[in-house]
Every structure is written in C-alpha cells, then in structure tokens.
Amino acid sequence: MSLVAARALDRLGYADSPLHRRDARAKLLVCAAFVLGVSSFPRYELAGLLPFFLVPAALAAFGRVPLRPVLGLVLAASPFAILVGLANPFLDTRVAARVAGVAVSGGLLSFASILLRFALCTSTLLLLVATTPMPRLAAGLRRLGSPAALTVQVQMLYRYLFLLVAEGERLSAARLLREPGRRLPRFATARGMLSMLLHRTWERGDRVHRCMQVRGFQGELPTLAAARFGTADALFLAAGVGFCAAARVLPLARWAGEAFLARGA
C-alpha cells in the first residue's frame, strides 16, 4: 500500500495547480520554517501545535492533492514515531496537567506531542513532494546553496527506490504465477527473492547510470525549470513563513478557543 501511495505522490508532483507552479525554493523555505516552528516548541506542548495543521490542509487544498495517499504514507511511517515516544509514559510519570479533573502524566503529554509533530512534519514534507517533482526540488536545493553531491545523492536514492519497487513487483508477480495458492512466500523463497531483488536492482541501476553517462551526465541532473522567483513566489513565501512565525509566537489556539466560546455564549 505504502509503495503504491509513494508512486501516486510522485506522479502528483507533475500535475498542475497554483502550488505546483510556485518556485521550489519558496516551498522549501516555507517547509523549513514549518519544521523549525513545530520542532521548537517545549516537549509537552499540544495546543500550540494545533494551528500548524492549517499548513498541510492549505497545501493539500491549493495543490489539489488527495489526502488518501498522504495519510497512507503517514500511517506507514508512524511506527517509527511510536517507537521513539513509546517509553515516555513509563519514564516520565509526574503529573503535568489535568484534563477534566483527570491527571495526565508528562510522559503521556510528550508522547502525544511527538505524534502530533510527526504527523505535521511528515504530511507537510509528503505534500511538498506531491506538489514538486524531485528534480525541481533538487534544483531548488542547489540554488539555495546545497552541495551538488548531496542533491545528486538524494535524486539517485529516490530513483533507486522506484527501481526497487518496479523490480520487486516483477519478482512478486513471477512468484505468484508459480505459487498461485500462497499469498505470502515461504521463508526460503522470500530469502531468495530478496537477494535476487538486490542483485537485479543493482544491475538495473548500473544500466541506468551507464545510459546517463553516455548522454553526458557529469554529476548533476540539470533541469529545464528556469530559476524564476516571481511576485507570487515571494507572496507565498512571506505568507508561509509569516504564518509559521505567528503560530509559533502567538497563542493562536487559545484565541481561537476563546473566540469559539464567546460566540457560543
């Protein structure tokens, strides 16, 4: 499921929307401000993180990105976040807050905070990929001063992942045809398939690299996208960074709650 979702997101990167048309640098900087804002809160913070959900929501809306593949990938990656914070409720048992009279430990709060931050950052970065093709992202990183070796490595790794998926699908189809009754392979078969998968992707990667060399590849993947940073890009950047700064500094969640309560009264 997650591999299918990853491929779907990659293809969405070549669609067209107001967000797709923004310069990759603007999007990268907004994402950096977002990650910085989210990760700079104290470890027990929950309410302050909530306004940040407006960012992925806005990106999905303006980028016309369906949420299903994004949520699928967030869920697929969630065990890592759970693993990181799982011990917190057991290690930090002091009462840090009371919700409706119920004592909540600091460990539980920090665990919830980790999960929120993970969901926010992962979904936003996935939306960045879903609205910007990888070569444009790499070109944007280069123009922001990232070393060429790093951006080429990122692109190669990204490309290799898809080769891995394609070869894995072929192997899996070949096994299913010869073992139609079994949904999962036997251990010995799986072991053989895994070694075959690595061997085949290695060879395929090598062939792709040779083709690139023959066509003049010299360590950089140039892109046709012109380095145009227009007014719309500047406005997007200002709005994105401005919102992240405001959400970090101002108690937006409390204000929203008070406004809601006042309206109700």
Next chain:
Amino acid sequence: MTDALSLERLAYRYPDGTDALREVTLRLGEGERLGLVGPNGAGKTTLISLLAGLAEPSAGEAAVAGLPLGPASLPEIRSRTGFLFNDPDDQLFMPTVLEDVAFAPLAAGAPPAEAERRALALLEELGIARLARRFPGHLSSGEKRLVTLAGALVSRPRLLVLDEPTAFLDPWARRQLLERLARLEQSLLVITHDLELVVELCSRVAVLDDGRVVADGPTASVLGDEALMAAHRLETPHILKHRHPHGG
C-alpha cells in the same frame, strides 16, 4: 572524407580471460547504414560498451568521425554519437519527456531555453510533440523508443548506434520507427536480431560470431547466403526468401 566509424583490430578480453571481441575491423562511411548481426554471445553488446566508452578495449583502435576513442576524447565522442540501448526504460531517467530529450544539451551547458527549443523541435519532427509533458514511465513501448531516439538525436550526432531498436515493439510501432530511421541522414550502426529490419534499412551488413567479423558485404548477398547464415546460427530473412524474381 573520414569514416563515421572505424574499428581497427579491436579486441576485448573479460577479466576471466574470455575473449569477447577478437580483432574486429569495420568501417562505416558517412551517411552509410550498417547492420551488425550475430547469434547470442557473439560480442555485439560488448562492442556497444566499447563504443560508448563504458569499457576499454584490450587491443586495437576505434575512431568516431576521425576522433580516436580514448578517455580524453570521450565527451567529444559521446556528443558525436547517439546511442539507443536495448531497454528504453533504462534510458529514460528524467521526469518528463521534454526534460529527458533536453538532458544532453543541458548537460553540455546549453542554456535551458535553447535546450528546450531543440528538444521541442525534435519531438515535433518525430511526430511526438504531444508527449512533451508526459511522464516517460507512462508511455507505450513504441512511444518510449521514439523518445529515446529523440534523446539520442538532440545532440545532432554524426553516428547513431542502435541496439535492438525494434525490441518490445508491435508491428505498427516497428513500422513507425523504421520509417523515421530511414529518413535520418546520420550514419547508422544497427545491432539487432531483427534481420528483416536490416534488409529494409541497411545497405550493408556484417556478421559477428564468437567475437570475429565473419562476413561483411551487401545486405542481400550476405543475409541471402543460407549456408553462411546456418553456420552462424542465423536464418535468412523471409523477405529475402520470398522476393519475387522480377523485383516485387
């Protein structure tokens, strides 16, 4: 006039001592189309690797348009030679057709606008301009093959080396490709098992077997020699077997 391709006693030995090519001597004139055929394991793929500079010959010399093949001349050789490899999926690595075709001029330092103009003009010329914004992975085999051809032609090479250009193609796509190849002015080295293609496209053919050139001559007489064909695990193409005596 210098030959588009000249191979002089070219040899290649694998690290395990197996001889893949033994003293291969071949010449391809400017604008000439040469078919190179042979059974599996004859050394055809090794020859492509040598020409592309992906392996170094053990002995002998090769020159493209008069430029001797060597590490120093490799960038120039690669800009003078277009390669079409067996599997188009290996060759298409950029996110859109347009960017893939524009890759070589961009990598050579052409400004993006110029690279885009050249790529678009070529896609137009090959009748596939409608594919420009498409993701290469979503194309049909025939479309992929035409896009790789555009990617090879965009550098305006003097020589095109085609490795099994009709592999994976249905008859209609094969015909489309053949018609486009027939219109090209470049010298063509067509390495293939598709002997009918050689008959239709190439005026001359060389037979490679066990790393040696065992025959070199006009297509009809070489491929029409049934004894020669059988001796090298090849078959005379039907198109030659059934040619009508009065030229039909």
